Amino acid sequence: xxxxxxxxxxxxxxxxxxxxxxxxxxxxxxxxxxxxxxxxxxxxxxxxxxxxxxxxxxxxxxxxxxxxxxxxxxxxxxxxxxxxxxxxxxxxxxxxxxxxxxxxxxxxxxxxxxxxxxxxxxxxxxxxxxxxxxxxxxxxxxxxxxxxxxxxxxxxxxxxxxxxxxxxxxxxxxxxxxxxxxxxxxxxxxxxxxxxxxxxxxxxxxxxxxxxxxxxxxxxxxxxxxxxxxxxxxxxxxxxxxxxxxxxxxxxxxxxxxxxxxxxxxxxxxxxxxxxxxxxxxxxxxxxxxxxxxxxxxxxxxxxxxxxxxxxxxxxxxxxxxxxxxxxxxxxxxxxxxxxxxxxxxxxxxxxxxxxxxxxxxxxxxxxxxxxxxxxxxxxxxxxxxxxxxxxxxxxxxxxxxxxxxxxxxxxxxxxxxxxxxxxxxxxxxxxxxxxxxxxxxxxxxxxxxxxxxxxxxxxxxxxxxxxxxxxxxxxxxxxxxxxxxxxxxxxxxxxxxxxxxxxxxxxxxxxxxxxxxxxxxxxxxxxxxxxxxxxxxxxxxxxxxxxxxxxxxxxxxxxxxxxxxxxxxxxxxxxxxxxxxxxxx
Amino acid sequence: xxxxxxxxxxxxxxxxxxxxxxxxxxxxxxxxxxxxxxxxxxxxxxxxxxxxxxxxxxxxxxxxxxxxxxxxxxxxxxxxxxxxxxxxxxxxxxxxxxxxxxxxxxxxxxxxxxxxxxxxxxxxxxxxxxxxxxxxxxxxxxxxxxxxxxxxxxxxxxxxxxxxxxxxxxxxxxxxxxxxxxxxxxxxxxxxxxxxxxxxxxxxxxxxxxxxxxxxxxxxxxxxxxxxxxxxxxxxxxxxxxxxxxxxxxxxxxxxxxxxxxxxxxxxxxxxxxxxxxxxxxxxxxxxxx
Numbered sequence: 001x002x003x004x005x006x007x008x009x010x011x012x013x014x015x016x017x018x019x020x021x022x023x024x025x026x027x028x029x030x031x032x033x034x035x036x037x038x039x040x041x042x043x044x045x046x047x048x049x050x051x052x053x054x055x056x057x058x059x060x061x062x063x064x065x066x067x068x069x070x071x072x073x074x075x076x077x078x079x080x081x082x083x084x085x086x087x088x089x090x091x092x093x094x095x096x097x098x099x100x101x102x103x104x105x106x107x108x109x110x111x112x113x114x115x116x117x118x119x120x121x122x123x124x125x126x127x128x129x130x131x132x133x134x135x136x137x138x139x140x141x142x143x144x145x146x147x148x149x150x151x152x153x154x155x156x157x158x159x160x161x162x163x164x165x166x167x168x169x170x171x172x173x174x175x176x177x178x179x180x181x182x183x184x185x186x187x188x189x190x191x192x193x194x195x196x197x198x199x200x201x202x203x204x205x206x207x208x209x210x211x212x213x214x215x216x217x218x219x220x221x222x223x224x225x226x227x228x229x230x231x232x233x234x235x236x237x238x239x240x241x242x243x244x245x246x247x248x249x250x251x252x253x254x255x256x257x258x259x260x261x262x263x264x265x266x267x268x269x270x271x272x273x274x275x276x277x278x279x280x281x282x283x284x285x286x287x288x289x290x291x292x293x294x295x296x297x298x299x300x301x302x303x304x305x306x307x308x309x310x311x312x313x314x315x316x317x318x319x320x321x322x323x324x325x326x327x328x329x330x331x332x333x334x335x336x337x338x339x340x341x342x343x344x345x346x347x348x349x350x351x352x353x354x355x356x357x358x359x360x361x362x363x364x365x366x367x368x369x370x371x372x373x374x375x376x377x378x379x380x381x382x383x384x385x386x387x388x389x390x391x392x393x394x395x396x397x398x399x400x401x402x403x404x405x406x407x408x409x410x411x412x413x414x415x416x417x418x419x420x421x422x423x424x425x426x427x428x429x430x431x432x433x434x435x436x437x438x439x440x441x442x443x444x445x446x447x448x449x450x451x452x453x454x455x456x457x458x459x460x461x462x463x464x465x466x467x468x469x470x471x472x473x474x475x476x477x478x479x480x481x482x483x484x485x486x487x488x489x490x491x492x493x494x495x496x497x498x499x500x501x502x503x504x505x506x507x508x509x510x511x512x513x514x515x516x517x518x519x520x521x522x523x524x525x526x527x528x529x530x531x532x533x534x535x536x537x538x539x540x541x542x543x544x545x546x547x548x549x550x551x552x553x554x555x556x557x558x559x560x561x562x563x564x565x566x567x568x569x570x571x572x573x574x575x576x577x578x579x580x581x582x583x584x585x586x
Numbered sequence: 587x588x589x590x591x592x593x594x595x596x597x598x599x600x601x602x603x604x605x606x607x608x609x610x611x612x613x614x615x616x617x618x619x620x621x622x623x624x625x626x627x628x629x630x631x632x633x634x635x636x637x638x639x640x641x642x643x644x645x646x647x648x649x650x651x652x653x654x655x656x657x658x659x660x661x662x663x664x665x666x667x668x669x670x671x672x673x674x675x676x677x678x679x680x681x682x683x684x685x686x687x688x689x690x691x692x693x694x695x696x697x698x699x700x701x702x703x704x705x706x707x708x709x710x711x712x713x714x715x716x717x718x719x720x721x722x723x724x725x726x727x728x729x730x731x732x733x734x735x736x737x738x739x740x741x742x743x744x745x746x747x748x749x750x751x752x753x754x755x756x757x758x759x760x761x762x763x764x765x766x767x768x769x770x771x772x773x774x775x776x777x778x779x780x781x782x783x784x785x786x787x788x789x790x791x792x793x794x795x796x797x798x799x800x801x802x803x804x805x806x807x808x809x810x811x812x813x814x815x816x817x818x819x820x821x822x823x824x825x826x827x828x829x830x831x832x833x834x835x836x837x838x839x840x841x842x843x844x845x846x847x848x849x850x851x852x853x854x855x856x857x858x859x860x861x862x863x864x865x866x867x868x869x870x871x872x873x874x875x876x
Contacts, residue, residue, distance in 0.1 A: 032767060032774070043763070043778035046771035066771055129786045130748050130840055132848040136790055139855050146860035154710050155867035159874065186710040187871040189644070207875035214876070245636065245647035252650075256873070269640045281639040 006110045026054040044093030058083045157183035193277035219264040226561045238288040238296050282543045285554040307552050308541030316497040337526040341491040344525040374513045384506040389493040392416045405429050501557045613685035622693035633700045643703035652701035714864040724854040735847045751837050758830045768819045776806040785837050796842030803831045
């Protein structure tokens with residue numbers, strides 16, 4: 001009973017060659033060392049790796065003697081005992097040993113060294129290993145991969161998604177509806193304006209059909225109350241000839257079914273950033289209004305291209321006849337005279353050294369206490385944009401008292417604006433002596449130079465005296481006699497002289513009134529005290545103006561779509577200047 | 587005058603043809619550089635002078651002109667990939683074509699950037715522009731690599747060819763296999779690990795670095811040198827390992843050079859193809875959601 005060693009090698013042709021050798025002793029040393037019974041020239045094997053012992057006829061033990069173990073039937077162990085009747089395979093490094101009882105009764109150890117013969121090294125393929133191709137995907141694979149990925153994510157996904165939902169889209173006007181198209185966010189060239197920002201995830205709300213530009217009808221679906229600027233035929237006539245580039249763009253657009261010039265999107269350009277939509281640039285107005293008179297025969301509008309350089313003089317809608325309240329636009333260049341129905345001198349009232357000033361200083365109880373200024377008589381409208389009409393009771397009567405007599409401790413006062421009542425009241429009172437207050441007033445008004453309203457100048461009837469040019473009524477008003485009846489010429493006060501333009505006093509509240517209104521030099525109520533273009537240009541120039549001028553595009557004062565409210569951009573400018581949150585409404 | 591001029595021409599014709607190498611960058615006295623500069627100047631002038639009511643962006647008429655020019659250029663530049671496979675000479679020689687490719691490609695930085703109107707965002711348009719910049723930057727790198735790296739190749743090639751390096755490594759390993767037999771288990775394992783480590787392993791970054799922070803050969807040398815019993819066999823193994831390491835260093839330097847030379851094209855070409863896809867999607871999307 002002993003061991004027998006069989007070493008298996010392969011010839012160059014692949015033929016298996018077995019070399020048998022008997023081994024003496026029942027204890028065998030296995031290792032890389034030269035003194036081993038079974039030597040394995042493998043650096044993964046220890047010099048003294050293991051001992052194989054024939055413990056009895058039916059029992060072989062294998063025991064590791066170094067630090068490393070070995071594999072027994074695929075399992076790493078340090079010791080194994082088995083009956084050689086059943087072949088058992090061991091692995092030391094890359095060498096495998098099969099231990100089994102041979103037909104002659106001896107225990108056969110078959111050693112099969114790893115196939116290290118190999119083939120001749122392929123230097124060509126070894127050289128190729130220097131190329132990056134061995135560690136990276138092939139250029140072609142990456143290229144096609146990226147190509148497919150980019151097209152899938154940025155084109156196929158949104159297009160397929162859009163095709164799926166077409167026809168089942170909610171109404172555009174539903175701002176809160178969720179988006180239905182997937183993947184089209186990447187197509188957004190820029191943020192939507194604040195007004196439309198809620199539609200940011202719903203591109204399909206405006207871009208309804210593929211390859212079709214945003215239609216006017218889509219805008220009008222929400223913006224129902226927007227009026228046309230002018231009749232379509234006039235607009236077409238007014239439109240200037242576009243430059244070569246613009247013409248090219250329009251022609252290409254036309255081929256692709258874009259709406260002709262004048263579409264909403266021509267002026268209102270979206271995707272310019274998450275802020276209030278930029279007001280249309282003056283170019284959009286100048287396209288028609290520069291040289292308009294040459295294209296639209298009979299137009300009363302002057303040419304306008306830039307407020308600073310080409311803009312007609314303002315035309316104020318003044319009252320031409322106070323009696324009939326007829327009004328007409330008259331250019332400020334033509335020195336218009338207005339029929340206000342009133343006799344009034346701003347100069348006298350604003351003279352800081354005159355009698356009015358003296359009176360205002362003295363009249364502490366009415367709240368003046370100082371010479372009159374504009375705000376003494378002119379009161380802002382509630383919205384701050386314009387001014388309320390001047391009223392006798394509130395704004396004049398503190399000085400121009402209508403008290404004509406005293407009865408006991410009560411002052412009797414004429415009712416302003418009611419001529420018949422005035423006549424009755426004065427007739428009843430009989431001759432009224434001038435009411436004297438003891439307050440000195442310059443001028444020859446009553447005896448002794450003492451203040452007193454001339455209710456009853458010498459001579460004539462009571463009524464004719466009050467209504468005389470130097471009477472209490474005639475001081476400011478113009479009475480007329482018709483068929484024996486007195487008729488007071490109506491007073492007309494205009495609160496908005498330029499209905500096609502917009503001016504907001506709030507935006508100018510840092511500017512003294514006199515900078516624009518030459519009231520202190522005006523001796524007549526017929527003077528139209530409006531500033532002209534030259535005056536406005538001291539601050540406002542066209543949209544390309546630089547500091548310290550205020551760049552002013554057309555839409556600062558004008559609204560393309562006629563309405564009674566301020567142009568959106570003017571509104572926003574006021575809001576922004578006063579630190580208010582811009583409004584986002586339609 | 588006329589006869590003098592014709593004599594001059596005749597004299598020039600009679601001169602022997604001088605063949606002097608002229609790189610593709612300088613081709614035809616920098617003709618394509620000049621062409622690219624003119625193109626950029628025109629684009630810039632148009633951008634600066636043509637008024638755009640809502641500020642410059644790709645949707646103005648000049649924006650469309652720039653965009654169309656840019657897209658056309660990108661398409662043509664991509665054709666070099668096909669054109670380079672056919673070598674010809676003359677006016678439209680491959681060299682002329684390459685020269686135009688480089689200079690007109692660079693002009694895209696100006697043309698496409700002006701097309702954007704400097705409006706960038708997280709969208710397909712900017713993505714396309716960014717892909718284009720990646721292609722151009724890798725292209726610039728490629729030109730520099732072509733100009734400088736071949737000289738470095740030949741310097742290193744004077745010492746060892748790739749085949750020599752691979753063969754040298756194999757020879758040393760064979761010697762090591764035998765020389766390490768007397769070593770103890772731990773030392774033998776270190777040597778085996780050094781031999782088992784693939785000199786070509788590791789990804790792109792490893793190759794570009796030209797070094798291996800986990801070099802098993804270096805680890806084996808360090809370990810064996812620390813051993814107390816420095817007998818002759820151990821010294822022999824250490825000597826062989828040191829030789830192995832020297833060869834490995836050469837291999838790594840060669841890998842690095844190769845990687846530096848090849849890497850740009852492996853980005854340039856796939857990103858170009860991705861750019862074509864992005865450009866297609868960009869153009870279609872603009873008109874799809876017009």
